[in-house]
Amino acid sequence: MNKLAIPSQLDTTILAETFRLLGDPTRLRILFFCLDEPRSVGDIATSLDLSQSLVSHHLRLLRGARLVRGNRQAKQIFYELADKHVSDMLVDMAHHVCEESGED
Amino acid sequence: MNKLAIPSQLDTTILAETFRLLGDPTRLRILFFCLDEPRSVGDIATSLDLSQSLVSHHLRLLRGARLVRGNRQAKQIFYELADKHVSDMLVDMAHHVCEESGED
DNA sequence: CAAACATATCAATAATTGTTCATATGTATG
DNA sequence: CATACATATGAACAATTATTGATATGTTTG
Numbered sequence: 282m283n284k285l286a287i288p289s290q291l292d293t294t295i296l297a298e299t300f301r302l303l304g305d306p307t308r309l310r311i312l313f314f315c316l317d318e319p320r321s322v323g324d325i326a327t328s329l330d331l332s333q334s335l336v337s338h339h340l341r342l343l344r345g346a347r348l349v350r351g352n353r354q355a356k357q358i359f360y361e362l363a364d365k366h367v368s369d370m371l372v373d374m375a376h377h378v379c380e381e382s383g384e385d
Numbered sequence: 386m387n388k389l390a391i392p393s394q395l396d397t398t399i400l401a402e403t404f405r406l407l408g409d410p411t412r413l414r415i416l417f418f419c420l421d422e423p424r425s426v427g428d429i430a431t432s433l434d435l436s437q438s439l440v441s442h443h444l445r446l447l448r449g450a451r452l453v454r455g456n457r458q459a460k461q462i463f464y465e466l467a468d469k470h471v472s473d474m475l476v477d478m479a480h481h482v483c484e485e486s487g488e489d
Numbered sequence: 490c491a492a493a494c495a496t497a498t499c500a501a502t503a504a505t506t507g508t509t510c511a512t513a514t515g516t517a518t519g
Numbered sequence: 520c521a522t523a524c525a526t527a528t529g530a531a532c533a534a535t536t537a538t539t540g541a542t543a544t545g546t547t548t549g
Binding site for chain 2: 287288290292293294295296297298299300301302303304305306308309310313314316317366369370373374375377378379
């Protein structure tokens with residue numbers, strides 16, 4: 282079915298932008314931390330030992346790319362992965378990387 | 386089945402490294418160009434309008450991460466994706482990104 | 490509405506990384 | 520073995536980006 286043609290240069294740039302955002306250890310840790318349940322900014326910062334400012338900056342980038350989504354609940358804002366696509370993608374990639382040794 | 390635990394900080398770094406390499410438009414274009422058939426360095430450079438040096442530098446990084454693999458054939462070296470994992474991953478991600486609008 | 494708390498933003502710095510140009514290595518051919 | 524060709528490497532530069540510290544915005548509670 283849907284065989285993938287070589288993406289246009291524009292598409293490639295958009296795709297690369299997503300990869301780029303996932304390509305930072307701090308951001309990846311934040312994403313995995315929010316994978317199972319929504320987490321407040323403060324919780325993320327404390328649990329991952331990052332400054333509140335840094336977490337906020339990264340969340341902004343992730344929000345901008347619609348990789349995460351935040352819900353305000355009183356004073357706190359709880360972030361979670363934006364949708365199932367994103368979480369599947371993360372999990373898949375993690376598996377891909379674990380299974381490093383290929384069949385070739 | 387295999388539910389994914391939160392990766393260790395080390396694993397996260399390794400995973401991020403892979404994402405990071407995919408997160409550059411030039412490298413992604415090179416990868417997609419080599420997706421269907423092996424391509425020589427010169428062919429890549431000409432077809433994608435990049436300097437030979439630049440292509441070679443990027444190929445080195447991709448080789449280092451075992452994302453591509455090169456076969457010498459006389460004077461030329463033909464690069465292709467390292468294995469099916471890598472190509473599947475690329476195609477999957479491209480689909481994920483195309484289907485941007487989630488079910489949430 | 491002031492004080493306390495949680496998150497976001499701004500400006501500046503430090504570190505990383507993509508790109509270029511010059512040159513080296515390796516390979517075939519006359 | 521010299522020349523031409525294809526790719527790789529090294530040093531330097533330019534640009535991008537992660538991180539920090541200080542401060543602003545927004546939200547609740549007394």
